[in-house]
Amino acid sequence: MGTYITRRLLQAIPLLLGISVVSFAILKAVPGGPLAAYESNPNVTDEDLRRLEHTFGLDQPLPVQYLGWLSKFLVGDWGYSFVSHQPVLGLIGERLPNTVTLMGTVFLTVLVLAIPIGVLTAVKQYSWFDHLVTGATFAFLSTPTFWLGLLLIIAFGLQLKLFPLGGMATLGMPFDPIDRLRHLILPVATIALVQLGSHVRYLRASMLETITQDYMRTARAKGLSERSLVVRHALKNAAIPLVTVVALDLPELFVGALVTEQIFGWPGMGRLFWDSATRSDYPVLMGILAVSSALIVFANLLADVVYGYLDPRIRFS
Amino acid sequence: MRRLSIVLAAVGLVAAACGPTTGGPAASSSTAASAAPVRGGTFILALWQEPVTLAPHYRNQTAANVAARVVTEGLARTDTDGNYVPWLAKQIPTTTNGGVKLTSDGKMDVNWELQPGLKWSDGDPVTSADIKFTWQVWMKDPNTISRTGFDQIESIDTPNDTTAVVHYKAIYAPYPLNFSDGLLPKHVLENVPDIGKHDYNRKPIGTGPFKITEFVAGDHITGERNPNYRIAGKPYLDKIIFKSVPSREVAVAQLKAGEINGMWNLLEAQTPDLEKLTDIKMVITPSPSVERIEMNTAKNQDMTDPSSTHPVLGDINVRRALIYATPKQSVIDKLLFGKAKPGTSPVSQGWASPKSLTQESYDPAKAKQLLDQAGWVPGSDGIRSKGGARASLSITTTTGDQTRERVEQILIEEFKNIGVELKIQNQPSSVLLSGSWSAGDPRKRGSFDLVMYASSPGIDPHSVVFQRYYSKNIPSSANGGNGQNYTRFKNADADKAIEEAGATLDLEKRKTAYATALKLLNDAAVINWMYERAGIDATRVNVVGWQGNVWDNITWNTEDWYLKPS
Numbered sequence: 001m002g003t004y005i006t007r008r009l010l011q012a013i014p015l016l017l018g019i020s021v022v023s024f025a026i027l028k029a030v031p032g033g034p035l036a037a038y039e040s041n042p043n044v045t046d047e048d049l050r051r052l053e054h055t056f057g058l059d060q061p062l063p064v065q066y067l068g069w070l071s072k073f074l075v076g077d078w079g080y081s082f083v084s085h086q087p088v089l090g091l092i093g094e095r096l097p098n099t100v101t102l103m104g105t106v107f108l109t110v111l112v113l114a115i116p117i118g119v120l121t122a123v124k125q126y127s128w129f130d131h132l133v134t135g136a137t138f139a140f141l142s143t144p145t146f147w148l149g150l151l152l153i154i155a156f157g158l159q160l161k162l163f164p165l166g167g168m169a170t171l172g173m174p175f176d177p178i179d180r181l182r183h184l185i186l187p188v189a190t191i192a193l194v195q196l197g198s199h200v201r202y203l204r205a206s207m208l209e210t211i212t213q214d215y216m217r218t219a220r221a222k223g224l225s226e227r228s229l230v231v232r233h234a235l236k237n238a239a240i241p242l243v244t245v246v247a248l249d250l251p252e253l254f255v256g257a258l259v260t261e262q263i264f265g266w267p268g269m270g271r272l273f274w275d276s277a278t279r280s281d282y283p284v285l286m287g288i289l290a291v292s293s294a295l296i297v298f299a300n301l302l303a304d305v306v307y308g309y310l311d312p313r314i315r316f317s
Numbered sequence: 318m319r320r321l322s323i324v325l326a327a328v329g330l331v332a333a334a335c336g337p338t339t340g341g342p343a344a345s346s347s348t349a350a351s352a353a354p355v356r357g358g359t360f361i362l363a364l365w366q367e368p369v370t371l372a373p374h375y376r377n378q379t380a381a382n383v384a385a386r387v388v389t390e391g392l393a394r395t396d397t398d399g400n401y402v403p404w405l406a407k408q409i410p411t412t413t414n415g416g417v418k419l420t421s422d423g424k425m426d427v428n429w430e431l432q433p434g435l436k437w438s439d440g441d442p443v444t445s446a447d448i449k450f451t452w453q454v455w456m457k458d459p460n461t462i463s464r465t466g467f468d469q470i471e472s473i474d475t476p477n478d479t480t481a482v483v484h485y486k487a488i489y490a491p492y493p494l495n496f497s498d499g500l501l502p503k504h505v506l507e508n509v510p511d512i513g514k515h516d517y518n519r520k521p522i523g524t525g526p527f528k529i530t531e532f533v534a535g536d537h538i539t540g541e542r543n544p545n546y547r548i549a550g551k552p553y554l555d556k557i558i559f560k561s562v563p564s565r566e567v568a569v570a571q572l573k574a575g576e577i578n579g580m581w582n583l584l585e586a587q588t589p590d591l592e593k594l595t596d597i598k599m600v601i602t603p604s605p606s607v608e609r610i611e612m613n614t615a616k617n618q619d620m621t622d623p624s625s626t627h628p629v630l631g632d633i634n635v636r637r638a639l640i641y642a643t644p645k646q647s648v649i650d651k652l653l654f655g656k657a658k659p660g661t662s663p664v665s666q667g668w669a670s671p672k673s674l675t676q677e678s679y680d681p682a683k684a685k686q687l688l689d690q691a692g693w694v695p696g697s698d699g700i701r702s703k704g705g706a707r708a709s710l711s712i713t714t715t716t717g718d719q720t721r722e723r724v725e726q727i728l729i730e731e732f733k734n735i736g737v738e739l740k741i742q743n744q745p746s747s748v749l750l751s752g753s754w755s756a757g758d759p760r761k762r763g764s765f766d767l768v769m770y771a772s773s774p775g776i777d778p779h780s781v782v783f784q785r786y787y788s789k790n791i792p793s794s795a796n797g798g799n800g801q802n803y804t805r806f807k808n809a810d811a812d813k814a815i816e817e818a819g820a821t822l823d824l825e826k827r828k829t830a831y832a833t834a835l836k837l838l839n840d841a842a843v844i845n846w847m848y849e850r851a852g853i854d855a856t857r858v859n860v861v862g863w864q865g866n867v868w869d870n871i872t873w874n875t876e877d878w879y880l881k882p883s
Contacts, residue, residue, distance in 0.1 A: 032747025
């Protein structure tokens with residue numbers, strides 16, 4: 001196991017380097033650039049633009065720009081935003097807690113709801129409950145988040161006035177957990193409803209497969225109660241594929257939700273990425289892409305390791 | 318350097334002599350007069366753009382200017398009538414009051430006097446050393462956005478704590494607003510090697526009515542009453558909070574719900590909905606922004622040769638016909654809900670605006686007649702041609718802008734009607750408006766027929782008029798893509814007028830010179846001035862003191878704002 005993990009970690013290095021090269025190339029291939037923001041400023045002259053281009057290093061050949069970024073990045077200097085002139089690490093650091101709050105709540109909500117619903121739909125296959133859940137999960141799975149989010153805002157924020165329309169807290173008031181919760185509910189619901197669908201579908205399929213296995217018939221023949229049969233014997237095995245799915249959700253905890261954060265004005269990583277993308281703020285974008293690609297690579301490794309631990313049939317070689 | 322003895326003659330600046338000595342232009346605000354102002358309260362102002370830095374020399378977003386306006390202050394500013402008025406200075410220096418001296422070698426000295434007893438919000442005194450320091454940072458920091466004006470300064474002397482003598486390398490007419498973005502506090506930043514890393518970036522120390530106490534990126538910025546503010550008893554508000562909202566639509570919803578007190582920058586299309594509400598009022602202010610369609614007179618090709626001639630638009634009759642065929646008023650009525658005015662020039666507001674200038678108004682019959690006379694003959698498909706050149710043009714604007722896309726649809730119909738084919742070739746604003754030769758801005762490279770966008774000059778229009786209509790500022794591969802004269806307009810008389818306007822301090826002479834240049838520009842029919850856009854903001858009805866200012870941000874007079882109990 002130890003050698004397996006070491007090998008995977010070593011393999012991750014060229015992979016991450018490759019990802020950074022591709023990210024950099026894609027960012028640069030997007031037409032336009034960070035200087036576009038200055039065009040509408042009547043005071044900015046061509047001379048100013050050329051100076052800024054030089055300050056930002058945009059006048060250098062692409063490979064030089066990339067290597068310059070990489071060599072600094074590796075020693076912990078993630079560079080400065082072109083727009084706010086602030087260190088990228090600081091910008092990410094101040095957004096991260098907000099995103100973890102949002103996505104952590106989503107993560108827990110989805111887990112707590114997905115397991116009982118998934119199990120029930122499988123055990124009571126083709127019941128009215130199963131049909132209802134199946135219908136609902138497909139509906140939410142195929143709903144774009146930006147639309148669902150706006151719908152929830154209109155219904156619960158504007159019409160019923162139950163929840164605030166956006167933001168993270170009521171302004172001008174000291175921190176209050178109830179207030180934070182009220183701001184969390186709509187964005188969490190937006191992401192959770194969509195994610196819940198996929199998780200329930202996974203668990204249902206996996207449960208259905210498990211409960212028709214021979215050992216289940218044997219257990220039932222031995223006279224075990226239906227309850228312990230499902231919880232102790234079926235769920236344990238059926239949940240293994242879900243572990244993979246959940247582990248792969250982990251990066252989202254830190255990367256955030258691009259669209260939902262934008263709609264609800266949640267000051268998290270997703271919004272930072274969005275805003276930076278619209279401004280071609282390369283240093284910030286590269287920083288976020290580096291973090292997210294590393295998280296995804298490690299989440300994959302984690303999923304594989306945990307999977308092997310839970311299922312002894314899997315061998316690492 | 319040009320030697321200009323003429324300018325030594327009597328020179329008068331608008332409003333120069335009559336500036337109030339203390340209190341700045343706020344005192345002239347009419348709103349404070351009515352009822353007794355209410356002290357206290359928190360004002361929440363929604364911004365649909367997130368301010369990322371408030372440092373005066375780094376700011377490039379309007380939203381950041383709106384927020385920073387309550388903190389950072391400069392030497393002079395512009396009042397609601399477009400006059401230069403003193404801000405931290407005692408008065409606007411002019412040649413008349415002896416504050417501006419033209420030296421015999423063609424240079425210029427400007428003598429700024431600070432108001433006595435000014436303090437930064439941390440209690441330290443504001444001195445002339447801060448003025449000098451501001452210039453030094455502006456020139457030294459490689460991240461400074463624009464050095465315009467500051468790069469014309471040779472040196473600054475500070476004979477005493479309240480006097481700064483600014484020595485310009487040459488006559489620099491827009492000097493009154495040179496230090497208007499905000500003074501930098503020397504005592505805070507003197508030993509800071511990189512302001513980008515410093516707290517000042519987000520919580521600048523200023524002299525304005527509020528001081529920033531909280532900056533939560535992406536969420537809100539809080540300003541609290543500055544105890545050292547120079548006007549006793551002001552501001553009335555305890556706090557002002559700038560709230561980041563994801564879009565204008567959300568801001569409108571929050572305004573309706575009463576979660577916020579005011580919002581900045583609405584679209585015209587949002588006004589009919591708000592006009593129906595009795596608890597919300599809108600403030601509509603003319604803005605210097607003019608939407609235009611620029612026509613390429615040189616060949617439409619990458620890195621165009623400016624001396625080449627466009628096969629269709631090279632003919633002035635075609636250009637004039639296109640202007641005649643543009644129904645500006647109906648575009649304004651239908652798409653902008655009447656909240657704009659047909660344009661006639663790039664300088665629509667302020668002292669330099671040539672008010673009597675006109676442009677061909679909508680007359681499709683006249684357009685057809687012009688094309689007929691010029692020998693453009695309609696083909697079997699109704700599209701005209703002449704000498705093998707087909708009157709088929711492309712129009713480019715920014716993608717995703719609904720209003721502009723609808724204007725294009727209208728133009729396609731109208732132009733087809735006079736026998737000119739129009740094809741849409743839109744580009745993302747990050748390309749079309751990149752302003753960069755290397756990033757492939759089609760306007761710079763000359764690879765367009767018609768391009769539609771908006772631009773606005775400052776109250777002193779010189780840099781814009783010079784950059785955009787002076788013949789040496791035609792971008793080409795020969796000059797490294799310098800300049801913004803995108804239509805490739807070249808006129809010796811216009812060049813001369815622009816040179817004259819930049820080389821004198823006499824406002825009347827400058828005004829006449831600009832009028833001459835802009836008249837020649839309109840005579841050449843290279844730019845179709847579509848409409849002058851207004852700035853639209855909205856507040857709850859109990860907000861008092863909120864007043865638009867063409868040349869300034871909506872937060873220019875927050876010291877006068879208060880909330881009536883509702």
